[in-house]
Amino acid sequence: MGEDIRAVAAAARDASRLLAAEPTTRKNAALEAVAASLEAEKKQILAANRHDIAAAETAGLAEPLLKRLRFDEAKLAEAVRGIHSVVSLPDPVGRVQELRELDEGLLLKKVGCPIGVIGMIFESRPDALVQIASLCLKSGNGVLLKGGSEARETNKALAAAIARGAEAAGMPSGWIGLLQTREDVGAMLALDDDIDLIIPRGSNEFVKHIMDNTRIPVLGHADGICHVFVDAAADIDMALRVVSDSKTQYVAVCNAAETLLVHRDIADRFLPELAVTLSEQGVRLRGCKVTQKYLPDIEHATELDWETEYLDYILAVRVVDDLDAAVSHINQYGSGHTDAIVTTHAETAELFMDLVDSASVMWNCSTRFADGFRYGLGAEVGISTVKVHARGPVGLEGLCTYKWRVRGAGHVVAEYSGPNARSFTHRTLALPEADST
């Protein structure tokens, strides 16, 4: 098994080096070919999915999981639409990020390029495979994919159709590889020569397990323990709207709020109104002692509540003395995902956004906006809560790095040292216009 994966990874590495030199037009044509291939192989793909569904029903999989697993005609049409939207995204590869004359005739360019080979581990939804593969192809990366084992046949059919489509359009074969087993994942973690970045989607524990077992960089995602802080200078109606949306618009996601912090000077006016609004929406509150003074009927919140990602109609509430106490609470208990302040006071808001050490910081709007689509990134590989490489919602840019390209005319370093040394000019030049496709 380990040997198989080694060969799959080596093939992806070889292909990735050719993909890196493919122009945007050819990659876009390949994406169109992939979309056509998925439609042409629809029959096999849907049959494979029926096979997976039948097996999952026999195994007694719960209905929400069955729903995620289902890949029918509508899902396929949606996946194809997704590919067309990836075609329309600007290509970060080849984008000049810095341009500097080092000396006469010696030019430095910092240019976007693919990372190389991405190892992607994702959950049971087969549509994720199509989205990730198209983003990798667009950004010129090879990819090793490991989906949920319940979706095995669907994933095989999808990956095969994608590979055939891309190859028919002249892309190098081997750029996409499918892993089958848990052992394959273990084997992949050891291949630091051929894999440049692992992106695991899954539980906190799973991501930590990956980080502990590889020297390959990991673009990880921790829990989403998101906060809303209602400042003393908040507009109460706005605060009710923002808290309510952050908590209830979709409770089962990482950018939903789990803890509400309320400035003590507004607690007496805000908390009773909040309790009415949220109870109408079926949200149960758990409060600190001060909160319970205003809302004596709610449960007591313990230390454990501050650390919990409920993903449910529950909200922990704490009254705090001031901005500093709110920031300290968030930096201590939060997961660095997304945190919001509601205030009419600009200086307080700016300070909050400076001091809160999270990927997304919000002022007078819902935590639920922290999302690749809403941010206008086009598509999302995932949300990163690590602080290097890519942070928060990660789009196509997160699948890219850069290289330094230097062009000279026989320039040598010896001329820049010694008694008659030349000096560098280090003149920043204007960037060329970005190519929009």
Next chain:
Amino acid sequence: MGEDIRAVAAAARDASRLLAAEPTTRKNAALEAVAASLEAEKKQILAANRHDIAAAETAGLAEPLLKRLRFDEAKLAEAVRGIHSVVSLPDPVGRVQELRELDEGLLLKKVGCPIGVIGMIFESRPDALVQIASLCLKSGNGVLLKGGSEARETNKALAAAIARGAEAAGMPSGWIGLLQTREDVGAMLALDDDIDLIIPRGSNEFVKHIMDNTRIPVLGHADGICHVFVDAAADIDMALRVVSDSKTQYVAVCNAAETLLVHRDIADRFLPELAVTLSEQGVRLRGCKVTQKYLPDIEHATELDWETEYLDYILAVRVVDDLDAAVSHINQYGSGHTDAIVTTHAETAELFMDLVDSASVMWNCSTRFADGFRYGLGAEVGISTVKVHARGPVGLEGLCTYKWRVRGAGHVVAEYSGPNARSFTHRTLALPEADST
């Protein structure tokens, strides 16, 4: 010990959160205060260094190491000049990288910010401590430093002077912490809650050891196995200059060339001239069988030579059939550091630079240009051969990440779904002028 380091790291974390909100002017004033403090405490610093030197002499340390360890009046003056040059660098913190209207009144900013706390492990030169600490202060990061144990007293005196200077200028205490022992390093690797990035400088083996023993991201540096490829369409005089400079301008550094690849169509004219030029400079050649046809007196190069970073007056030479063979050799045996092509043919050069998967790719100039100062980055934290976060010479930008700041006016996500859903405008706005200080 482990507990001590835990407290030191927690203090750096707390301080880093305050540093993140410090404006550029205050950080620059603090850097000036640090420079003044180093000069004020010169007597103690030089005495501490004499103590380290005496101990090293007693221990029989070799002369080159003693030289690196020496921190005298001239070195201190140089370190102070270095701090002034860090003051003059533009501050990446607060720089708006993207600005987008998501909808009317809903604004997204991607803004540069510090990473948080950096764990830096560096070699014996005490001047490195001053440089790293100033770069961290400028970029608003807390830092834990572990230098060579031979420099222990010097490092203690320097770190104390730096801490006092910064604190006198109003910076939060605890942002700089000094580790003393190898066990401290082990303890640091477990503190993924309080340390965001480890930057180890040292051998390949050491960096791999670090990567294998922490879940904290590592900005690593592998060997520098750099190549020059002399294409069939090379100007022979230029090729001689570039190869000679890449190999001999300073042999003991990672961006010096270790292997020369020569296109077979130019080998008969180029190799004999090369042998004359390099033998005058004391370089010994080791060649493949084809090379030995033209230069029968040189040693034979084995597989091992292609993988070796000589850091010496030795150059491995291989004749290749074409560009593809050169690229394959480089991608197989190289370390992804820096590789150059010499050719008059622009298309060949562009393809080489696309296909070679290295941090720096050079056309008609020496590999020795791959350096933070020569690239105009101002100062260099190190050279990265990993492909995520920062690649190649890493300056101040490599110590920074970004956060997403969203400002609304009570915007909620619920309005963007359902039958009367609002649409996002996703309008890219012009960036504000960069602040030059």
